[in-house]
Amino acid sequence: MRFWKKMWHLPDSLVYLALLARSKRGLAISDKMLLWIPRFIFTVIVVGLTFYIILSFIITKTNVSEAESNILTDVAYYSGDGFSFVDKDTNRVYAGVIDGSKFSDAQLGALLSNDKPLLVGRFVRRQTIIDYLLHPQTDAVAYTDKARYGQWQPIAQLKGEGEGGKTPYSEVRYVAVRNPATGNSKGAVVETVFIASN
Amino acid sequence: MVMFRAMLKSRKGLDFWDIFFYLFYFLVAFIIIFLLNIAGCVIKDKEARAGIGADVSLAAVIRADAQLDSYLRTQMPGKEELLEKMGWVEKNKNAKYIKGLVKEIDFNFGKVEDFLNKHPEVYSDRDYSGFISGLHPFYVSGSKKDKEDSERVFKAVTAVMFIRAVIDYPKKGDYMFYLLPLGVDFGPSDLKPSSKEDMCKSSYELCAQYLPPEVVPSLKDPLIYVSPVRFSSQAIQIIPLADATLAKVEFRYYPEFKSRLPQP
Numbered sequence: 001m002r003f004w005k006k007m008w009h010l011p012d013s014l015v016y017l018a019l020l021a022r023s024k025r026g027l028a029i030s031d032k033m034l035l036w037i038p039r040f041i042f043t044v045i046v047v048g049l050t051f052y053i054i055l056s057f058i059i060t061k062t063n064v065s066e067a068e069s070n071i072l073t074d075v076a077y078y079s080g081d082g083f084s085f086v087d088k089d090t091n092r093v094y095a096g097v098i099d100g101s102k103f104s105d106a107q108l109g110a111l112l113s114n115d116k117p118l119l120v121g122r123f124v125r126r127q128t129i130i131d132y133l134l135h136p137q138t139d140a141v142a143y144t145d146k147a148r149y150g151q152w153q154p155i156a157q158l159k160g161e162g163e164g165g166k167t168p169y170s171e172v173r174y175v176a177v178r179n180p181a182t183g184n185s186k187g188a189v190v191e192t193v194f195i196a197s198n
Numbered sequence: 199m200v201m202f203r204a205m206l207k208s209r210k211g212l213d214f215w216d217i218f219f220y221l222f223y224f225l226v227a228f229i230i231i232f233l234l235n236i237a238g239c240v241i242k243d244k245e246a247r248a249g250i251g252a253d254v255s256l257a258a259v260i261r262a263d264a265q266l267d268s269y270l271r272t273q274m275p276g277k278e279e280l281l282e283k284m285g286w287v288e289k290n291k292n293a294k295y296i297k298g299l300v301k302e303i304d305f306n307f308g309k310v311e312d313f314l315n316k317h318p319e320v321y322s323d324r325d326y327s328g329f330i331s332g333l334h335p336f337y338v339s340g341s342k343k344d345k346e347d348s349e350r351v352f353k354a355v356t357a358v359m360f361i362r363a364v365i366d367y368p369k370k371g372d373y374m375f376y377l378l379p380l381g382v383d384f385g386p387s388d389l390k391p392s393s394k395e396d397m398c399k400s401s402y403e404l405c406a407q408y409l410p411p412e413v414v415p416s417l418k419d420p421l422i423y424v425s426p427v428r429f430s431s432q433a434i435q436i437i438p439l440a441d442a443t444l445a446k447v448e449f450r451y452y453p454e455f456k457s458r459l460p461q462p
Contacts, residue, residue, distance in 0.1 A: 039216060042216075042220065043220075046220055046223045046224070047223065049227070050223060050224075050226070050227040050230075053227055053231060054227070054230055054231070067257070070257035070260075071257075074257075074260055074264075077264055078264075094271065095264055095267050096264050096265070096266075096267030096268035096269075096270075096271055097267075097268065097271050122462075124460070128359070128360070128361070128362070129361060129362060129363040129373065129375070130283050130286055130287075130358055130361060131283075133286065134282060134283070134286060152462075153462050156462040157461065157462055168461065168462040170459035170460050170461070170462075171261065171459060172362075172459060172460070173261055173264060173265050173268075174265045174268050174269065174360065174362070175265075175268045176268045176269075176271045176272040176273075184273035185271055185272055185273045185325070186272065186273060187268075187272045187359060187360065189362065191459075191460040193460055193461070193462050195462055
């Protein structure tokens with residue numbers, strides 16, 4: 001047995017197991033057996049740590065819905081197909097200037113049609129606060145997909161986590177809204193809420 | 199060698215091979231982790247967000263830029279509309295949630311009205327960038343009164359045009375007013391954004407802001423990301439002036455308003 005131990009570099013515990021197997025007097029608990037307890041614990045710790053480290057590196061799902069909602073919001077503001085004012089003669093997009101006539105469900109629905117299954121958005125255009133307090137007007141509202149927004153809204157209000165949940169991402173920004181008749185741009189505030197599937 | 203042989207012969211405690219096997223486990227784990235770290239094998243959540251170039255801080259910078267564009271392209275109201283808005287501030291200057299703003303911008307309705315009546319060329323048929331250009335000759339004229347007038351008018355006009363409010367704060371029916379910082383530097387030495395925490399105190403010649411403590415917890419914090427309290431994003435634009443010099447305009451945006459953003 002010593003020969004095999006030296007030959008295969010077996011630990012004492014395995015050698016002892018082999019000896020027990022050959023013994024005709026049956027099993028007997030000795031100090032050798034007691035040493036298995038710490039060895040087993042150490043082995044479990046080492047194997048457990050190894051698995052933990054490896055698994056911590058393996059991420060199969062990345063949540064980019066916040067980034068995605070930011071991008072889609074900016075698409076509406078910067079794209080000529082969004083609601084920014086476009087000079088027809090030069091095709092120049094005036095970032096920061098909204099064309100009031102393009103602030104509609106149809107415009108946003110067409111712009112973000114490919115993203116409907118994952119994200120839906122609502123844009124609310126309000127007057128600046130002093131304008132509102134002096135001469136209140138109705139807000140303008142535009143959806144990327146009004147029907148789906150209505151379905152997702154109550155789920156998003158619950159702020160549930162996990163599969164099936166919906167997470168809202170909001171922002172408010174100042175914009176200049178162009179009056180097509182005069183060509184002048186008046187200040188307003190647009191509140192955006194995108195709802196994404198978890 | 200003698201010690202190793204003694205360990206090999208030992209039949210008590212953890213022997214050499216036990217320790218060797220534990221070290222071997224760690225070696226294998228290390229090799230696996232090393233392989234996983236090779237680019238392309240595994241991508242972490244944070245790296246994925248950075249990879250698509252759309253993390254929250256970048257979004258805030260873009261948002262700040264877009265809003266500064268909107269500010270500068272906003273058409274200046276006519277005299278009646280400007281005075282009507284200022285009249286509302288004057289009328290409510292002692293209201294609880296606006297008196298801080300009135301004090302911060304040193305609002306003096308009489309003097310501002312007087313200036314606007316005398317100098318309609320500063321704002322008539324201009325956008326906001328044109329208004330800044332229009333104030334430039336007064337600021338650099340050398341006259342103390344003109345300089346003070348231009349500062350006062352800039353603050354008052356900027357406030358009434360761009361003031362914002364959070365509704366239902368702190369109780370239903372009330373507003374909390376705030377004005378995001380906007381600074382103008384005529385003939386700037388560089389085009390970098392200000393590194394000052396409070397840019398209106400020393401960085402800019404014309405500057406207006408009103409950030410009550412409820413909006414921004416503390417301006418003593420350094421102007422960097424201080425999670426989760428606040429950080430500001432800065433946007434810079436350049437305006438050409440009539441005398442062939444430039445004006446630098448800086449706008450700051452505070453995404454921490456997220457807590458008071460609209461709900462779905």
